[in-house]
Amino acid sequence: MKFSKDFLFGAASASYQVEGAWNEDGKGVSNWDVFSKIDGKTYQETNGDVAVDHYHRYKEDIALMAEMGLESYRFSISWTRIYPNGDGELNQKGLDFYNNVINECLKYNIIPFVTLYHWDLPQELEINGGWTNERTLKAFQQYADTCFKAFGDRVKHWITFNETVIFSRHGYIFGAHPPGILNDFKNYYQVLHNVFLTHAKVVLNFKDSGYQGDIGITHVFSPAFPADDKESSKKAAEHANMFDTFLYYDPILKGTYPEYVLNQLKEKGYAFELSQEDQEILLKAAPLNDFIGINYYQPMRVIANDSNTSREITRESSTGGAGAVSYDGVYQTVKVPDHSYTKWGWEISPEALLDGMHLLKNEYGNIPIYITENGLGDEDPIVEGEIKDAARIDYIEKHLKFVKKGISEGLNIKGYFAWSVIDLLSWLNGYKKQYGFIYVDHKDHLNRKKKDSFYWYQEVIATRGENL
Numbered sequence: 111m112k113f114s115k116d117f118l119f120g121a122a123s124a125s126y127q128v129e130g131a132w133n134e135d136g137k138g139v140s141n142w143d144v145f146s147k148i149d150g151k152t153y154q155e156t157n158g159d160v161a162v163d164h165y166h167r168y169k170e171d172i173a174l175m176a177e178m179g180l181e182s183y184r185f186s187i188s189w190t191r192i193y194p195n196g197d198g199e200l201n202q203k204g205l206d207f208y209n210n211v212i213n214e215c216l217k218y219n220i221i222p223f224v225t226l227y228h229w230d231l232p233q234e235l236e237i238n239g240g241w242t243n244e245r246t247l248k249a250f251q252q253y254a255d256t257c258f259k260a261f262g263d264r265v266k267h268w269i270t271f272n273e274t275v276i277f278s279r280h281g282y283i284f285g286a287h288p289p290g291i292l293n294d295f296k297n298y299y300q301v302l303h304n305v306f307l308t309h310a311k312v313v314l315n316f317k318d319s320g321y322q323g324d325i326g327i328t329h330v331f332s333p334a335f336p337a338d339d340k341e342s343s344k345k346a347a348e349h350a351n352m353f354d355t356f357l358y359y360d361p362i363l364k365g366t367y368p369e370y371v372l373n374q375l376k377e378k379g380y381a382f383e384l385s386q387e388d389q390e391i392l393l394k395a396a397p398l399n400d401f402i403g404i405n406y407y408q409p410m411r412v413i414a415n416d417s418n419t420s421r422e423i424t425r426e427s428s429t430g431g432a433g434a435v436s437y438d439g440v441y442q443t444v445k446v447p448d449h450s451y452t453k454w455g456w457e458i459s460p461e462a463l464l465d466g467m468h469l470l471k472n473e474y475g476n477i478p479i480y481i482t483e484n485g486l487g488d489e490d491p492i493v494e495g496e497i498k499d500a501a502r503i504d505y506i507e508k509h510l511k512f513v514k515k516g517i518s519e520g521l522n523i524k525g526y527f528a529w530s531v532i533d534l535l536s537w538l539n540g541y542k543k544q545y546g547f548i549y550v551d552h553k554d555h556l557n558r559k560k561k562d563s564f565y566w567y568q569e570v571i572a573t574r575g576e577n578l
């Protein structure tokens with residue numbers, strides 16, 4: 111069986127991780143431009159000042175995507191190229207750059223799939239309370255509408271936010287992302303709500319303004335399963351799914367928050383402000399989402415944290431590997447014997463992706479799903495100058511097989527975006543953790559080189575996955 115002709119084979123990137131040119135052509139300073147230069151915050155003090163210079167090499171990179179036969183390129187817009195201070199003055203050169211990227215994609219019939227926010231907040235907004243401040247929420251709505259007006263004639267697929275859980279939890283609890291705050295649970299939950307409310311307002315504006323195309327949001331998708339048959343593990347998995355899945359997906363797709371969560375937040379004094387007006391906005395916007403984007407890398411295998419050990423907060427423990435105590439201390443993720451893991455301790459389980467998507471369908475109906483990220487972070491072997499990333503081919507092949515199986519079982523999966531189209535900066539792992547189909551040689555002027563997986567994905571797209 112082939113994937114249908116309207117299924118999108120894509121690949122993704124994010125502005126801070128690929129563009130570089132951090133202070134060129136009128137771009138304002140982002141929170142990551144500042145945070146990445148604080149000692150100890152990133153791996154070996156790496157930052158995105160240059161990244162892989164996609165800002166100057168986007169034509170070469172998009173030509174390589176076209177050679178691969180890529181059908182859609184998911185990229186994010188750097189807010190500070192459009193509004194250097196987040197609001198106020200507009201930067202025409204920023205609009206020009208993204209017009210050029212979009213036009214370059216369309217030149218090759220590559221569908222641009224645009225993320226408005228992939229964590230690089232204007233520093234001017236960050237230092238004034240970031241996502242806790244109404245100013246940021248209003249500024250984002252203005253920025254989004256500016257992008258719809260400027261690019262909406264050619265961009266028909268919009269993602270508002272990438273992985274809210276990451277920038278909120280790493281920003282306000284783990285301190286691993288800007289603003290680098292530790293254990294501020296109250297603001298963590300308030301930021302979540304502020305972002306979801308902003309998403310809802312942007313969706314309503316998108317639809318009310320008559321902009322053409324589809325709009326949605328992208329969440330981490332890491333469904334929790336009990337690591338053993340203990341009743342305590344089953345309860346721990348239910349709790350994990352409430353606080354790590356339904357707390358994110360419910361307000362977007364149902365327009366309400368899980369009572370289980372709201373009740374516990376109230377008990378703990380973490381309840382966020384949720385006005386009647388907010389609830390009406392969430393409810394009104396929920397059915398207008400055209401899709402849900404899911405970033406799947408691994409499931410969570412959980413046990414109860416009976417020993418009440420607290421989470422050790424380090425940069426390493428924030429890079430997602432199994433074995434950490436949850437941020438709220440209630441459960442712990444564990445490695446399961448005879449399961450396979452990446453070098454960063456992430457479980458490789460395409461089966462759990464399929465099981466998890468059925469769980470989403472049971473909860474939210476058959477809403478269109480884009481897998482907006484999936485891929486293998488690895489240190490790719492180089493043999494006689496060739497990048498032999500067989501492990502990445504194996505990882506993506508296995509996951510695409512289960513995507514195909516899910517479609518045959520009636521799941522409404524509309525596309526698959528590998529993370530990442532090109533090797534790029536990992537927020538916490540520098541350039542060590544590679545994800546791309548295209549290698550970037552940091553020892554040779556950032557020259558690009560096609561990996562084995564480039565040719566493999568090219569064949570998959572050409573044959574529409576018939577041989578998977």
Ligand SMILES: C[C@@]1(C(=O)O)OC[C@H]2O[C@@H](O)[C@H](O)[C@@H](O)[C@H]2O1
Binds near residue numbers: 535543
């Ligand atoms: C933490 C990490 C990683 O570096 O492995 O997870 C996978 C992938 O998720 C994306 O949303 C991030 O933008 C990208 O940088 C990657 O980040």
